[in-house]
Amino acid sequence: GLARQAGALTFVDSVHYTPHALVDVGALGCDFFACSSYKYYGPHVGILYGRHDLLNALDVPKLLxxxxxxxxxxxxxxxxxxxxxxxxxxxxxxxxxxxxxxxEQGRDLSRDRREALRIAYGQLHAHGDALVRRLWDGLGTVPRVTRHGPPPGTPRTPTVSFTVDGISSGDVARSLARRGVFVSNGDFYATTVVERLGHADGGLVRAGCACYTDASEVDRLVEGVAALTTD
Structure with missing residues (x-):
């Protein structure tokens, strides 16, 4: 690659990518690769892969x-x-x-975790795509709601950001919380993007579909947002 040709090392920050795609560091050909297990239902632990020869050669501070x-x-x-x-x-x-x-296939996947992960990721993609489409389409029927980001059917993660005209993202989040629906609000460290969308002050509302999310919860979120715009 270009980095190797220039004599540079490559470091891949895959914190957001790893939960959505099965990674093969060998196929990537990177020198270092980092992610965190909290993004895929684990504890807050940082994970670093590095080529063994580089880990042995790096000049790092260490105890004698x-x-x-x-x-x-x-x-x-x-x-x-x-x-x-x-x-x-x-x-x-x-x-x-x-x-x-x-x-269903009569297979014992406990002996092949990599294959089990490949299948699981495929199932999670299908599950997430269906829920995101339901959420996207549902929010599209609610007056004063603006959906941000690529629509379903394009490469994306199962997360939707939106705003409600005249209501702050914080008020939307608090209203949904009273209905038992948890969403996030703010700029999510994407400060420049949110500024360019014109929401630097209030930020966006963000709703994600996890492996345990079902269609009824998506519908409850849409109903909660709709109730806000008609009150």
Whole structure:
């Protein structure tokens, strides 16, 4: 790639990408790759992959008695053992979502976690796409609502951002919370994008569809927003 030709190293920040696509660091050909398991139902643990030769060669500060070989030379002190176990359990949870498919096919996917993950990711995409379309179309019927971002049918994650004319994003979120629907509001660190959308002061409302979200919850959200615009 261009980075290699220029003698540069490549670092992939995949915090948002990893929950939505099955990653193969070998196929990517990157030097470093980082993500966090909290994005896929795990604990707040940072995960760093690095090429073994680079991890051994990097000039990093370390204690004199620490190991000189990777990965221990980058790990100082007592490790976050419970977080590490939780991160692994989160991967197992994702793989378990393919269980029903495996049983239907008469296959034991417990012996091939990678294949189970491949199937699970496919199922999650189908599930998320259907819910996002329902949410997008539902919000489109509500007066004074503006939906932001690409429509269903284009590459996207199962998250929809929207605004309600005349009502702050915070008020929308609080109103939905009283109905038992949890959404986020603000700029979500995308400050420049939100500014260019003209919502620097109030931000956007963001609703995401997880593996456990169902159609009735999407409908409850749409009904809650509709009630706000008719009160």
């Amino acid at each position: 008695p620490a190991s000189d070989t990777a990965p221990e030379r980058l790990e100082t002190g007592t490790l976050n053992h419970e977080g590490i176990v939780g991160a692994g359990a989160a991967v197992d949870f994702l793989a378990s979502l393919a269980g029903e498919h495996g049983r």
